[in-house]
Amino acid sequence: MTDVELLLRELAPQVLAALVRRYGGFDTCEDAVQEALLAASRQWLVAGVPDHPKGWLITTASRRRIELWRSETARQRREESAALAEPPEPEPVSGVDDTLTLLLLCCHPALTRPSQVALTLRAVGGLTTAEIARAFLVPEATIGQRISRAKQKLRGERLTGDDRPERLAAVLQVLYLIFTEGHTASSGDALSRVDLTTEAIRLVRQLRAELPDDGEVTGLLALMLLTEARRPARADATGALVPLAEQDRTRWNRTFIDEGVALITKALATAPVGPYQLQAAIAAVHDEAATAGETGWAEILTLYDLLRVVAPGPMVTLNRVVAFAQVHGPEAGLAELGEAATDSALARHHRVDAIRAHLLELSGDAAGARAAYLAAARRTLSLPEQAYLQSRAANLTT
Numbered sequence: 001m002t003d004v005e006l007l008l009r010e011l012a013p014q015v016l017a018a019l020v021r022r023y024g025g026f027d028t029c030e031d032a033v034q035e036a037l038l039a040a041s042r043q044w045l046v047a048g049v050p051d052h053p054k055g056w057l058i059t060t061a062s063r064r065r066i067e068l069w070r071s072e073t074a075r076q077r078r079e080e081s082a083a084l085a086e087p088p089e090p091e092p093v094s095g096v097d098d099t100l101t102l103l104l105l106c107c108h109p110a111l112t113r114p115s116q117v118a119l120t121l122r123a124v125g126g127l128t129t130a131e132i133a134r135a136f137l138v139p140e141a142t143i144g145q146r147i148s149r150a151k152q153k154l155r156g157e158r159l160t161g162d163d164r165p166e167r168l169a170a171v172l173q174v175l176y177l178i179f180t181e182g183h184t185a186s187s188g189d190a191l192s193r194v195d196l197t198t199e200a201i202r203l204v205r206q207l208r209a210e211l212p213d214d215g216e217v218t219g220l221l222a223l224m225l226l227t228e229a230r231r232p233a234r235a236d237a238t239g240a241l242v243p244l245a246e247q248d249r250t251r252w253n254r255t256f257i258d259e260g261v262a263l264i265t266k267a268l269a270t271a272p273v274g275p276y277q278l279q280a281a282i283a284a285v286h287d288e289a290a291t292a293g294e295t296g297w298a299e300i301l302t303l304y305d306l307l308r309v310v311a312p313g314p315m316v317t318l319n320r321v322v323a324f325a326q327v328h329g330p331e332a333g334l335a336e337l338g339e340a341a342t343d344s345a346l347a348r349h350h351r352v353d354a355i356r357a358h359l360l361e362l363s364g365d366a367a368g369a370r371a372a373y374l375a376a377a378r379r380t381l382s383l384p385e386q387a388y389l390q391s392r393a394a395n396l397t398t
Helices: 003-023 026-047 053-080 099-106 113-123 129-136 140-153 164-183 194-210 215-228 254-270 275-288 297-310 314-328 330-340 350-363 366-379 383-395
Strands: none
Touching: 003 026, 003 053, 003 099, 026 053, 026 140, 099 113, 099 164, 099 194, 113 129, 113 140, 113 164, 129 140, 164 194, 164 215, 194 215, 215 254, 215 275, 254 275, 275 297, 297 314, 314 330, 314 350, 330 350, 350 366, 350 383, 366 383
């Protein structure tokens, strides 16, 4: 990707946000922005990037938006003989970055979560429909339909900051979902998708630039950095999954770890504690341990106990079982897992079987562990996870 292409990807959501705030009409504004970006990609490579590229794009897109408005108005006049008012000429370019407000619009409560994710990646992340479809392993037409329906629901919506507090939680969840899907792909032959994790981190950085004092925004950024830091060691040379305890920690990204630890340390000291901060604190304990044996499991268990109060959920429960077993032993962990598995939300989830297999293996029940590993392998759609679980089962037969 060229420097011009990178600049256009960075500026695109800011320009779209400026137009939607000014004119409303998400769909028409996006069309105008796309044409401005196309014009810029052609002209800037020849004439060079202008002194004020964002202003150039906003002005060009605004003019195209007005042309589209006039064309539509003329059509309506011909069909309905209705006289409509002229739109305003482009206003002076504002220095305000509306990226956050555009994120809030993409996470409108009227949209489903899959539509929020798709629209955020398209409008704010700058990914094409084909790129989003490849990332989530669904047909391009499906993503196109989600985005189209989302834009139809947002027709006429303008950008305001009136409902920021209510929608910010949805924004954080959508960005976390994007990162999570990138970190461990839910299906397919790829263990992770770096394009999604990179984009999620970039967007949260932008969000934190606008909300530097929000503890949960900072916590989410720290969590992503501390998790992404381990990615280089999560797979071996063949692409096979390497569990956390067996990873080569010298391959972890120390720059990300140092930044993540600094962020979460400051957030916990200055802001009300929230779930993303607690998850980041757990990730920090893992990342700061020089070896797997030096991991502070008692501290991690305490953090999970807090997280279970602040933000209870099935995955929190499962992860806490792992920490509980590390502190109190595999048999105690199996008892906790048995209770957790009664949650209907965890019914047939492959991680229940995977954790059961691991604890049975630690307790010396090789036959039970093998059966549980194979059950987990059958239930996951991730091919790298399937291969890892099957290999663990095979190792118990030798």
